[in-house]
Amino acid sequence: MSAPTVYDVAERANVSIATVSRVYRNPGTVREQTRDRVLVAARELGYVPSGNARGLASRSTGVLGLCFPDYADPDLDDDDAEQTLYADEITRGMERAARRHGYALLIAASLEDGPESLVASVAGRVDGFAVLARTVATEDLELMSRRLPVVMIAGPREIDHLDHLEVANLDGEFTMTTHLIADHGLRRLAFVGGGEDSPDARARFAGFQQALRAADLPVPAEPAARGDFTQAGGREAARRLLARGAPPQAMVFANDQMAIGGLDVLERQGMRVPADMAVVGFDGIPLGRVVRPSLTTVTQPMRRLGETAVDLLVERLADPDREPRSEMLPVTQTRRASCGCPEPAPR
Amino acid sequence: MSAPTVYDVAERANVSIATVSRVYRNPGTVREQTRDRVLVAARELGYVPSGNARGLASRSTGVLGLCFPDYADPDLDDDDAEQTLYADEITRGMERAARRHGYALLIAASLEDGPESLVASVAGRVDGFAVLARTVATEDLELMSRRLPVVMIAGPREIDHLDHLEVANLDGEFTMTTHLIADHGLRRLAFVGGGEDSPDARARFAGFQQALRAADLPVPAEPAARGDFTQAGGREAARRLLARGAPPQAMVFANDQMAIGGLDVLERQGMRVPADMAVVGFDGIPLGRVVRPSLTTVTQPMRRLGETAVDLLVERLADPDREPRSEMLPVTQTRRASCGCPEPAPR
DNA sequence: GTGAAAGCGCTAACAT
DNA sequence: ATGTTAGCGCTTTCAC
Numbered sequence: 219m220s221a222p223t224v225y226d227v228a229e230r231a232n233v234s235i236a237t238v239s240r241v242y243r244n245p246g247t248v249r250e251q252t253r254d255r256v257l258v259a260a261r262e263l264g265y266v267p268s269g270n271a272r273g274l275a276s277r278s279t280g281v282l283g284l285c286f287p288d289y290a291d292p293d294l295d296d297d298d299a300e301q302t303l304y305a306d307e308i309t310r311g312m313e314r315a316a317r318r319h320g321y322a323l324l325i326a327a328s329l330e331d332g333p334e335s336l337v338a339s340v341a342g343r344v345d346g347f348a349v350l351a352r353t354v355a356t357e358d359l360e361l362m363s364r365r366l367p368v369v370m371i372a373g374p375r376e377i378d379h380l381d382h383l384e385v386a387n388l389d390g391e392f393t394m395t396t397h398l399i400a401d402h403g404l405r406r407l408a409f410v411g412g413g414e415d416s417p418d419a420r421a422r423f424a425g426f427q428q429a430l431r432a433a434d435l436p437v438p439a440e441p442a443a444r445g446d447f448t449q450a451g452g453r454e455a456a457r458r459l460l461a462r463g464a465p466p467q468a469m470v471f472a473n474d475q476m477a478i479g480g481l482d483v484l485e486r487q488g489m490r491v492p493a494d495m496a497v498v499g500f501d502g503i504p505l506g507r508v509v510r511p512s513l514t515t516v517t518q519p520m521r522r523l524g525e526t527a528v529d530l531l532v533e534r535l536a537d538p539d540r541e542p543r544s545e546m547l548p549v550t551q552t553r554r555a556s557c558g559c560p561e562p563a564p565r
Numbered sequence: 566m567s568a569p570t571v572y573d574v575a576e577r578a579n580v581s582i583a584t585v586s587r588v589y590r591n592p593g594t595v596r597e598q599t600r601d602r603v604l605v606a607a608r609e610l611g612y613v614p615s616g617n618a619r620g621l622a623s624r625s626t627g628v629l630g631l632c633f634p635d636y637a638d639p640d641l642d643d644d645d646a647e648q649t650l651y652a653d654e655i656t657r658g659m660e661r662a663a664r665r666h667g668y669a670l671l672i673a674a675s676l677e678d679g680p681e682s683l684v685a686s687v688a689g690r691v692d693g694f695a696v697l698a699r700t701v702a703t704e705d706l707e708l709m710s711r712r713l714p715v716v717m718i719a720g721p722r723e724i725d726h727l728d729h730l731e732v733a734n735l736d737g738e739f740t741m742t743t744h745l746i747a748d749h750g751l752r753r754l755a756f757v758g759g760g761e762d763s764p765d766a767r768a769r770f771a772g773f774q775q776a777l778r779a780a781d782l783p784v785p786a787e788p789a790a791r792g793d794f795t796q797a798g799g800r801e802a803a804r805r806l807l808a809r810g811a812p813p814q815a816m817v818f819a820n821d822q823m824a825i826g827g828l829d830v831l832e833r834q835g836m837r838v839p840a841d842m843a844v845v846g847f848d849g850i851p852l853g854r855v856v857r858p859s860l861t862t863v864t865q866p867m868r869r870l871g872e873t874a875v876d877l878l879v880e881r882l883a884d885p886d887r888e889p890r891s892e893m894l895p896v897t898q899t900r901r902a903s904c905g906c907p908e909p910a911p912r
Numbered sequence: 913g914t915g916a917a918a919g920c921g922c923t924a925a926c927a928t
Numbered sequence: 929a930t931g932t933t934a935g936c937g938c939t940t941t942c943a944c
Contacts, residue, residue: 236915269686599930
């Protein structure tokens with residue numbers, strides 16, 4: 219079971235190891251007859267080039283990495299589906315883009331860090347990598363980014379010499395809120411935020427605030443309620459808002475899962491959506507299209523995040539000295555029934 | 566930007582490279598004071614061990630691989646969601662399990678094979694890998710499996726000395742079909758299959774046939790219709806079945822996506838499900854819980870497939886000579902409204 | 913077009 | 929507890 223090497227192949231094909239190597243790297247520079255001999259020998263032996271040896275000799279691995287937080291534990295049903303989905307979509311986007319560029323993808327979810335932290339183990343094996351916000355200690359990132367390309371996805375731009383990617387959270391929520399105010403004539407809107415430390419939720423809240431301000435409506439300093447991004451959290455928040463009396467005319471949830479939880483509570487309490495209460499989310503998860511009423515939301519380009527991350531990585535690999543770039547990906551408004559817009563036609 | 570090596574760290578910490586290496590591999594065997602010196606030096610330099618050099622020297626990479634087919638192309642909405650979801654869940658399962666065992670995960674979707682096929686590029690970088698059925702030419706697999714652990718997920722067991730993992734397709738469909746016959750008293754059932762070459766769909770059909778036979782009902786030699794596993798395919802198949810006259814009392818779809826497409830067509834044609842027509846799927850995708858009527862289905866343990874694959878890999882890594890194993894993972898019956906069972910209570 | 917030889921950065925005996 | 933020294937399997941000049 220010990221793997222054959224270039225030496226074995228070379229011997230069998232009566233050529234030097236250099237030629238074997240060439241057959242794989244620059245087939246063009248080897249005479250056809252010789253090349254065939256090598257290929258046949260390789261096949262007979264079951265030879266596969268060692269990625270490690272290659273990487274070591276050529277100082278590049280042909281692999282790009284992705285680090286993301288380890289969402290949720292067990293077999294939890296779908297409440298973790300969102301974050302999980304988020305990471306998955308990014309993974310898929312990166313995977314595709316990486317392959318297009320001839321790279322493989324190494325993925326690693328953080329757990330805890332021994333002396334060899336997650337980053338280090340990834341960093342040692344790849345030509346560059348992407349990190350989802352708040353996966354990795356800033357300090358470690360700082361270190362790594364001095365030696366190989368790193369792009370930070372979502373979240374605030376913590377390290378200024380890093381390439382950075384985010385979505386237009388503020389803009390998206392501003393536009394959505396303005397839609398509620400201007401197009402549906404609503405004036406009492408409640409924002410349901412996420413945990414204090416979520417920069418995404420904060421940016422969305424800021425967009426919400428701006429829209430109120432722009433419309434000369436009273437601007438709350440804090441979200442009317444907070445949730446933990448799960449459906450359960452959304453239910454909870456909706457209940458609290460309703461219990462408070464003087465219910466708003468619209469609930470603007472910081473994400474879709476919470477909005478869907480909210481929808482459920484509203485229905486059970488006999489409120490009609492959108493007639494009595496408009497509801498909007500953020501993210502654009504598939505579920506939102508299926509729930510009734512279908513969910514109006516701000517759709518994130520999740521897959522494109524992954525693709526763009528790879529693009530940035532590849533660019534920087536090609537030109538290590540180019541200025542760090544920060545890109546903001548646009549979001550799109552998905553107007554369905556829960557805000558009062560007409561139910562879109564089924565496909 | 567050229568990465569520091571053990572030599573740089575050793576020099577800075579006034580120790581030998583061996584000591585540096587030890588600090589990372591067996592911290593216990595180095596005096597604390599020395600260890601700290603090394604760690605400090607490493608940190609100052611931004612040192613990260615090279616995975617390649619490590620792998621080369623130690624003949625093991627600490628990475629497990631996964632190859633899967635490249636489902637669908639563009640940004641296709643949700644019709645590819647299923648296969649995609651399937652692969653994702655397996656990926657997640659493997660990722661978690663791999664991490665538990667201290668491995669990272671390299672993923673690669675096949676595209677086409679140059680001289681360096683997908684397998685080869687994966688095989689050269691990992692300690693062992695899993696392959697989703699029909700991703701990789703059998704011949705290549707045969708070759709690879711002689712040099713490193715390979716486990717084949719789903720599909721038939723094409724190579725007998727490979728570890729192999731599958732789900733109880735036949736059993737699951739047998740039980741489901743029997744439920745329709747015995748518990749709901751249905752007697753005219755139509756099976757909607759997948760492409761001819763899908764071993765999964767075939768196994769499910771076989772389970773369907775067995776159930777009919779066991780109930781002394783007429784046993785069709787072929788599925789009543791076929792689809793391509795998408796919702797559109799399911800719609801199409803349902804339409805054809807309906808157009809044929811003498812509609813069945815139940816449609817048994819080879820997977821959930823098709824079943825959901827079927828549900829849609831039935832509703833539009835004014836048939837009530839399950840009153841006029843029972844519908845069941847296979848897979849257990851999240852969407853099935855949300856559609857109305859909610860979909861009765863056979864749920865696959867997707868994530869566990871990934872976990873088990875890793876377990877098999879790790880076992881074989883520990884004992885390369887153990888007999889090849891083939892495991893069949895159980896499926897579960899998910900009875901919801903579309904077969905005539907009561908709608909389960911919302912959570 | 914092909915071969916010879918020098919590393920790539922690390923681990924793993926084996927010394928000390 | 930720490931240092932010395934071979935490789936690991938490949939790529940890559942540089943000759944021929």
